[in-house]
Amino acid sequence: MAAGGSSDPEEKGAGAGQRGSCLCGGVVYRIRGPMRAVIECHCTACRKTTGHYLAATQAWTGDFELETADSLRWYASGPTSRRGFCDRCGATLFFEFSGSGKISIAAGSLDGRTGLTTAFGIYADDKGDYYDLPDRRHFPAASDNRAPLPPREK
Numbered sequence: 001m002a003a004g005g006s007s008d009p010e011e012k013g014a015g016a017g018q019r020g021s022c023l024c025g026g027v028v029y030r031i032r033g034p035m036r037a038v039i040e041c042h043c044t045a046c047r048k049t050t051g052h053y054l055a056a057t058q059a060w061t062g063d064f065e066l067e068t069a070d071s072l073r074w075y076a077s078g079p080t081s082r083r084g085f086c087d088r089c090g091a092t093l094f095f096e097f098s099g100s101g102k103i104s105i106a107a108g109s110l111d112g113r114t115g116l117t118t119a120f121g122i123y124a125d126d127k128g129d130y131y132d133l134p135d136r137r138h139f140p141a142a143s144d145n146r147a148p149l150p151p152r153e154k
C-alpha cells in the first residue's frame with residue numbers, strides 16, 4: 001500500500017494511504033504507514049462506547065493525519081486514555097493511551113478495502129451475555145504484543 005504512494009502532495013486518492021471517515025464526513029483521516037491486525041475488545045468500556053464491542057486496528061501517530069476534524073471530540077475515558085468520536089453522527093473512531101505514540105482506530109470507519117484481518121479478541125470475560133464470541137482466539141486482557149504494530153517505514 002505505502003509502496004505505490006504518489007509523490008504529488010495534492011494526491012488524495014488511492015495510493016495515498018488508507019482513508020477513513022465517520023458516517024457524516026465531519027471527521028476524515030488518513031494513515032500513511034503500517035496498520036496492525038484488527039483486535040476485538042470486549043471490555044466494558046469498549047462495549048459502552050460502541051454499543052457492542054470494539055474492532056480496532058492501530059497506527060503510529062506519526063503516520064496518522066486528520067484531514068477533517070470539524071466534529072471530532074475527545075472523551076477522557078481514564079487518567080491516561082481518551083476516546084475520539086464524532087459529535088455530529090456519534091461514530092466511535094479512536095482510542096489513545098497518552099504518550100504511547102500509537103492510535104487505535106475503529107476498523108469500521110476505514111473506507112473501502114483494507115487488506116486487514118482480525119487477529120484475536122481480548123477481555124473476553126467482560127463480554128455481554130447476549131452474544132457468543134466469534135470463533136477465534138481470545139485472551140483475558142490486553143495483548144498487543146501478540147499482534148504488534150509493524151515498525152514505521154520511514
Ligand SMILES: [Zn+2]
Nearest residue numbers: 022024086089
Ligand atoms: Zn460524523
Ligand SMILES: [Zn+2]
Nearest residue numbers: 041042043046
Ligand atoms: Zn476495550
